[in-house]
Amino acid sequence: MNNYINPYPSVMVVAKRPDITFVKGKGSWLWDSRDKTYLDFVQGWAVNCLGHSPDMLVETITRQAGKLIHAGPGFFNAPMVQLSDALTAHSCFDQIFFTNSGAEANEGAIKLARKWGSIHKQGAFEIISLENGFHGRTLATMSASGKAEWENLYGPKPSGFIKVPRNDIDAIKSTINKNTAAIMLELVQGESGVHPASLAYLQALRKLADEHKLLLIFDEVQTGMGRTGTLFAYEQSGVEPDIMTLGKGLGGGMPLGAMAIKKEIACFEPGDQGGTFNGNPLVTAVGQTVLNAILAPGFLEHVSTMGALLSDGLYELSAKYGLGEVRGSGLLLAMDTGEFSAVDVVKQMFETGALINAPRAHTLRFMPALNVQKQDVEQLLQMLEQVLIGMVDNHAGKGEKE
Numbered sequence: 111m112n113n114y115i116n117p118y119p120s121v122m123v124v125a126k127r128p129d130i131t132f133v134k135g136k137g138s139w140l141w142d143s144r145d146k147t148y149l150d151f152v153q154g155w156a157v158n159c160l161g162h163s164p165d166m167l168v169e170t171i172t173r174q175a176g177k178l179i180h181a182g183p184g185f186f187n188a189p190m191v192q193l194s195d196a197l198t199a200h201s202c203f204d205q206i207f208f209t210n211s212g213a214e215a216n217e218g219a220i221k222l223a224r225k226w227g228s229i230h231k232q233g234a235f236e237i238i239s240l241e242n243g244f245h246g247r248t249l250a251t252m253s254a255s256g257k258a259e260w261e262n263l264y265g266p267k268p269s270g271f272i273k274v275p276r277n278d279i280d281a282i283k284s285t286i287n288k289n290t291a292a293i294m295l296e297l298v299q300g301e302s303g304v305h306p307a308s309l310a311y312l313q314a315l316r317k318l319a320d321e322h323k324l325l326l327i328f329d330e331v332q333t334g335m336g337r338t339g340t341l342f343a344y345e346q347s348g349v350e351p352d353i354m355t356l357g358k359g360l361g362g363g364m365p366l367g368a369m370a371i372k373k374e375i376a377c378f379e380p381g382d383q384g385g386t387f388n389g390n391p392l393v394t395a396v397g398q399t400v401l402n403a404i405l406a407p408g409f410l411e412h413v414s415t416m417g418a419l420l421s422d423g424l425y426e427l428s429a430k431y432g433l434g435e436v437r438g439s440g441l442l443l444a445m446d447t448g449e450f451s452a453v454d455v456v457k458q459m460f461e462t463g464a465l466i467n468a469p470r471a472h473t474l475r476f477m478p479a480l481n482v483q484k485q486d487v488e489q490l491l492q493m494l495e496q497v498l499i500g501m502v503d504n505h506a507g508k509g510e511k512e
């Protein structure tokens with residue numbers, strides 16, 4: 111872990127965490143145990159779509175906790191049924207399976223695609239996914255992900271995942287064979303640094319999937335639930351997948367994921383798939399409150415307006431300080447930092463009291479609360495500019511000495 115010192119030895123080290131402890135959050139702000147405040151544009155990794163501890167969720171959690179917390183996966187409960195109904199009513203899908211995480215939703219999609227292939231395509235099981243894609247950290251979803259660093263980790267991993275480059279339809283065409291069951295991808299690759307799939311590519315994928323009788327799986331764990339300005343990102347393309355997976359924003363900070371499918375492809379039999387906490391009423395009640403908030407009049411317009419404000423500001427900073435490309439839609443945005451280290455920018459922003467993320471060494475990612483306020487966006491941009499000024503000065507100073 112090269113020199114990383116864990117301040118809490120009982121906590122297993124799986125990430126280099128800074129030596130602070132968060133104790134409180136409200137809206138776009140966090141407080142640590144020394145009472146320092148942080149403007150949060152990471153929001154639990156694009157999870158807290160309504161910000162930290164919104165009153166709405168506190169109220170739902172309190173109300174539902176007093177009624178029923180858990181009844182088990184062998185029984186229906188009211189919030190589970192209500193949220194299934196609502197998600198199908200507001201999408202092109204017919205059936206929902208709830209999970210505790212995005213990875214588990216994708217794991218379910220992989221299982222369903224394999225079962226479907228075994229029934230309808232003479233045992234086809236291969237799934238084509240994209241280089242630099244991210245689908246989670248279970249063994250199968252790690253196999254489905256296109257992260258080069260994971261290639262040799264935890265072997266032997268489940269096989270049957272073929273990677274192709276993004277937006278390259280010929281690569282998909284030449285990979286499809288009799289064993290192919292599905293194509294799985296993110297509409298915007300989040301962890302790779304906010305790289306969208308093009309509209310023409312998505313349309314061509316749908317056509318190929320129909321021609322070759324393949325399932326099209328959209329991983330909307332990051333792009334779903336209003337993040338890109340529409341409830342689901344697929345709506346912007348007009349291309350409907352057979353399976354969509356959700357996570358992150360769906361629970362607004364509670365662990366909730368989902369797999370949504372069209373009824374034509376349903377093929378699980380009782381006992382094929384499940385999990386102890388799946389469809390838990392406390393968590394699905396929260397999901398319902400989140401969905402209602404996103405569907406409220408004006409909410410998605412606010413996402414687009416704040417997204418435009420933030421991306422305009424980023425374009426301006428990029429032009430002024432000679433950085434790089436600005437990408438993304440809604441409130442899933444990234445900016446390349448050119449010759450500057452994005453990791454250094456994140457560190458200095460942290461010192462000044464702002465949280466942003468560097469998914470790549472030279473890429474910054476911004477994923478604030480979807481109800482982020484205008485003054486918070488403006489403040490974040492100001493803080494970022496101060497950090498950039500410092501780095502440009504430092505850089506110029508070094509240049510002179512050489």
Ligand SMILES: *Cc1c(COP(=O)(O)O)cnc(C)c1O
Binds near residue numbers: 211245247300
């Ligand atoms: C975060 C993410 C996942 C994994 O979700 P977890 O809840 O961490 O398991 C899967 N796919 C995408 C696109 C993600 O961004």
